[in-house]
Amino acid sequence: MYRSTGFIAFVLRRLTGVALVIYLLLHMWVIGGINGGAETFNERMEFLGKPFFRLLEIGLLAAVVYHGVDGIRLLIGHYFQVTEYRRGLFYAVIVVSGILVIAGGVPILLFALE
Amino acid sequence: MRIFLMQRWSAVALLVFLTLHMVVVHYPPGHIDVSRVLERLDNPLWKAIDIAFLVAVLTHALTGAYMVITDVQRFNVYKRALAWVGVVAGVLLFIYGTQTILAF
Amino acid sequence: MATNGSVPTVTIRIQRFNPDVDKKPYLQEFQVKAPPGKTILDALHEIKEEQDGSVTFRRSCRHAICGSCAMNVNGKHMLVCDAPLREHLDRKGVLTLRPLAYLPIIKDLVVDRSSFWEQYQRVKPWLIPPENIPEKEFRMSPAEVAALRDAEHCIMCGACYSSCQVIALTKQYIGPHALLKAFLRVLDPRDSAPAARLADLDRGDGVYRCHTIFNCIDACPKGLNPTEAIETLRKLVIKRQAFEAARAERQRRLDQPIEVVGEAPALSGGE
Ligand code: HEM
Ligand code: SF4
Ligand code: FES
Numbered sequence: 494m495y496r497s498t499g500f501i502a503f504v505l506r507r508l509t510g511v512a513l514v515i516y517l518l519l520h521m522w523v524i525g526g527i528n529g530g531a532e533t534f535n536e537r538m539e540f541l542g543k544p545f546f547r548l549l550e551i552g553l554l555a556a557v558v559y560h561g562v563d564g565i566r567l568l569i570g571h572y573f574q575v576t577e578y579r580r581g582l583f584y585a586v587i588v589v590s591g592i593l594v595i596a597g598g599v600p601i602l603l604f605a606l607e
Numbered sequence: 608m609r610i611f612l613m614q615r616w617s618a619v620a621l622l623v624f625l626t627l628h629m630v631v632v633h634y635p636p637g638h639i640d641v642s643r644v645l646e647r648l649d650n651p652l653w654k655a656i657d658i659a660f661l662v663a664v665l666t667h668a669l670t671g672a673y674m675v676i677t678d679v680q681r682f683n684v685y686k687r688a689l690a691w692v693g694v695v696a697g698v699l700l701f702i703y704g705t706q707t708i709l710a711f
Numbered sequence: 712m713a714t715n716g717s718v719p720t721v722t723i724r725i726q727r728f729n730p731d732v733d734k735k736p737y738l739q740e741f742q743v744k745a746p747p748g749k750t751i752l753d754a755l756h757e758i759k760e761e762q763d764g765s766v767t768f769r770r771s772c773r774h775a776i777c778g779s780c781a782m783n784v785n786g787k788h789m790l791v792c793d794a795p796l797r798e799h800l801d802r803k804g805v806l807t808l809r810p811l812a813y814l815p816i817i818k819d820l821v822v823d824r825s826s827f828w829e830q831y832q833r834v835k836p837w838l839i840p841p842e843n844i845p846e847k848e849f850r851m852s853p854a855e856v857a858a859l860r861d862a863e864h865c866i867m868c869g870a871c872y873s874s875c876q877v878i879a880l881t882k883q884y885i886g887p888h889a890l891l892k893a894f895l896r897v898l899d900p901r902d903s904a905p906a907a908r909l910a911d912l913d914r915g916d917g918v919y920r921c922h923t924i925f926n927c928i929d930a931c932p933k934g935l936n937p938t939e940a941i942e943t944l945r946k947l948v949i950k951r952q953a954f955e956a957a958r959a960e961r962q963r964r965l966d967q968p969i970e971v972v973g974e975a976p977a978l979s980g981g982e
Pocket of ligand 2: 864865866867868869870871887891931932934935937
């Protein structure tokens, strides 16, 4: 295996991408509860309201944020010649994602522990 | 080329929609129940935005999953079949999702 | 590094594999003296001549130009004929030599590069000149030459190919080396078939299989940049008809003095 920042980014991108697809299906099913009436919807929502799922949501947030910010990095790479800064850009993605996850995760954590 | 470009434009669209979605729907984090969603989706503009979001996310997710699978040599022989599975799944999920959005 | 008098001795671990007897590759240790200036290839020769004649590796030019001695040294691909032994030791003072990754091993450090060459053939790596070639020299602007210069330095060593994570997944992908060569031909003002070349890359296993991992840049011993070449090709693939029309226009004055000085994409950026 040829290890590099690019390799780590690729693996993370794949894992988060696949995890998000699985989540998306779950998400659509939960919201789709409305088709069975407001009752079903609230039931399924209630189920996800447990603190355990609240905490999982931080993981979800991390996955979305990392995947999205890394996506921006790739899109930049398509239109600008930035290969020289590939390592720096990867670290920037990590830092920016970290900040966003903390900013979004703390309120979730506070809510979960309420 | 088509799949690659589909994945790019949907990525750009998602960047916009997902940010909007996270800020409007999930922030601040709190208990979401029907009334909160109903209030927002009362506006037809929100319904339209959510349907566009659905199209983008399905395009992105399905092309992405197709990429991940066809990258593996062993599975690449099934790429035609996989593409059709993707199209059918996309249409079905779109119908299901749109039904959900309109139900509110 | 254990010091023996003034010349230190270092440990070299070589990945051995003989398909006739071994089930899977294993590492074997050797000790060699490491005077300044000695290359890893020198050490391999020494081991083969003085310690174990069965150690197998490829080499030819010993001047970093034939590309046959590319292998993995402590996790990095390099040309061992161009790599001073002392500079590449790991923290414990050991050198671990492995064959190029993701390719079938023939014996020890020698790999089967057939898929690499097959993909190379696929891009028609030769120049396709215009039909009515003028009986004069072709003239190219400095910018046009500069755009090709980096891609021209490729020595077909396979380091990029065998570092690419996509190649690890599928040998159907054309590979960074072939795409760099395609870039070289497509951007050459003397080539008359860029649209056909680009059409051939417009496929799932062509230019779109690259996932921008940058390993090819990290691995290339010549400091070339296949990733940037791929990004350029992706843009040209979409507008290949217009590109070919411009090329035909350009070729009507191949033998005339150059006054056009277009901005050429620079292809450096590796370290
Ligand atoms: C913030 C918005 C997003 C952006 C900017 C974005 C960007 C990207 C980009 C540029 C790729 C291409 C990677 C490549 O070719 O190697 C990609 C792949 C992928 N994305 Fe997203 N994405 C976003 C959100 C999502 C979401 C919400 C999902 C899940 C439903 C998702 C699932 C995937 C999958 C499965 C892949 C394929 C993985 C791969 O090719 O490595 N993405 N994304
Ligand atoms: S681009 Fe670099 S690494 Fe790849 S074959 Fe050519 S010289 Fe070797
Ligand atoms: S022996 Fe020719 S490149 Fe090393």
